[in-house]
Amino acid sequence: MVPAKIFILTGAGVSAESGLSTFRDKGGLWAEYRVEDVASLAGYERDPARVLEFYNLRRNSHRDVRPNPAHVALGQLQRAWAGRGGEVTICTQNIDHLHEAGGAENVIHMHGEIGKVRCHDCGDVTAADGELSLALGCGACGRIGGLRPHVVWFGETPLEMDTIYEKLAAADLFVSIGTSGAVYPAAGFVAAARSGDIETMEINLEPSENAFLFDAARYGKASEIVPAWAAELIGQM
Template structure:
């Protein structure tokens, strides 16, 4: 069996990382147009860096929860049986990797990496960034930005993602709002390819009607229960 799993902010919420579109989410408290666009970074890089420095420190203090660990176990179990787990995440944290997942596709980038807008080099990064930080590769200062996909930018690895979606036997969305495209369109793509679909979420997403099956509750409870069924 080849399983395509899409994860969103809901899978990391129990690890203490904020969601985005809930009533108490990050975008209810902060204006994304001032913090998560190329234009915002060009206009006020200090404020953008301060926001992502806060998020980076929050991530460095976080640990994987039961949902992350269950998906890592599922990847291993499917591989042992000749199958595969394609784990595509909208999250910019590394909690899937910390839990033991070996192959994670970050379509929205990674918070613990930086990208230089002068030389395009991507570098692992765990410290704060400032407008004075120099790129380790080209040595130019003030050109580093978080390696994350901002509003108005194209998500990463889309050819690889659609290729994996076309080869899947099952599509599963976990902890997603169903409102952010192109990820919100994956379930329709799966259905068009005749692939069964399942939603695991705290509550129904915006596109919940498109799923063949659904299980609702905290990710740390629902995801391990579902993976146990699949592995059995």
């Protein structure tokens, strides 16, 4: 039976093939900084200039990346499903915009977006292409020096959780792509899906930490496995 509504969770494994590294990688930008110093509220309050410096480097590393075949395939799947009255919800733990660049729409960025800034005081969120600085002011409240990256740091609650659980509960199929299965609350989505008798599937380079919870799995490069899987689904419609 072809699922009418599909909920897809994506993680770092999807964007890794586009050249973006994560804090788990042994090399790269994260290896030069302590996570607690640059990816926590305490670190920001202690040394905001250092945090902004780090995220300016991250923003620069995102500028030239391009969507890979996995991003493009998910965008195609979403459009194909919508064209026949179905729905594909894409929820990502990634802060890049590669899903959108690959053609997806209404992507839920539960960990925020690298291309936006948020006022630490009033909470206003705006797009920002330039470098972050303590000299910048908030367009909403006017405060100088309070703009932080619009990303979820360790210890903070992910964004749009009510919408996520609503969409997940309404799905016929839950698919986790390129995730470690170690970061909560996202790692708990498969258990929530199983409790609602929703079919589950993992697509990953290798089994995740919670791989045993999935009904089905496919392993290999996301850029190869995801397009093949999406093509199969579209062919079944």
